[in-house]
Amino acid sequence: MAIRSVLKMGDPRLLQDSQPVAAFDTPELHALVADMRDTMVALNGAGLAAPQIGVGLQVVIFGVQRNPRYPDAEEVPETVLINPLLSPLGEEMEEGWEGCLSLPGLRGVVPRFRRLRYRGLDQYGNDVDRTVEGFHARVVQHEVDHLMGILYPMRIPDLRLFGFTEVLFPEQAPVEE
Ligand code: NI
Numbered sequence: 001m002a003i004r005s006v007l008k009m010g011d012p013r014l015l016q017d018s019q020p021v022a023a024f025d026t027p028e029l030h031a032l033v034a035d036m037r038d039t040m041v042a043l044n045g046a047g048l049a050a051p052q053i054g055v056g057l058q059v060v061i062f063g064v065q066r067n068p069r070y071p072d073a074e075e076v077p078e079t080v081l082i083n084p085l086l087s088p089l090g091e092e093m094e095e096g097w098e099g100c101l102s103l104p105g106l107r108g109v110v111p112r113f114r115r116l117r118y119r120g121l122d123q124y125g126n127d128v129d130r131t132v133e134g135f136h137a138r139v140v141q142h143e144v145d146h147l148m149g150i151l152y153p154m155r156i157p158d159l160r161l162f163g164f165t166e167v168l169f170p171e172q173a174p175v176e177e
Helices: 027-042 134-146
Strands: 047-049 059-064 076-088 093-098 106-113 115-121 127-133 162-164
Touching: 027 047, 027 059, 047 134, 059 134, 076 127, 076 134, 093 134, 106 134, 115 134, 127 134
Parallel strands: none
Antiparallel strands: 047 059, 059 076, 076 115, 093 106, 106 162, 115 127
16 A cells, blocks of 8 residues: 655644444545555554544554564554543543654653543444554544544643653654654
């Protein structure tokens, strides 16, 4: 398929609500998912939402493989999530650093629900229903925010904890969401 260009913060398309997908297992939907995966892999991303490539549909993908260079990074299964519904489990919030392919080279500390259940469909129309916590829960919340026109800087409570990755984490290879 194809590596697509990723919209950057400032583009008004990143601020729009996305529409639900109505038809599953179609060539168009498979092509969209394939392009999103190619784009995410090429840019070393942990996740990508369709509006980031200019498609206003409720489609997100994410996944993090275990990397021996970063043994503390939690693995997240490769997932396609369409028309998602998030249900936080409990009130507990957790702060953590996030990045985004639409804000290359930046990181900020964002509070997220620690545990949640997410439901939706994959590109074939199969149900997805998982209860997750920690980094997996964080990635899902970040990606689903994109479908509501929310970028992570909008959720940073303390903008002193927002900056350039190369300054904040000089030892670390970049992973963007
Ligand atoms: Ni993002």
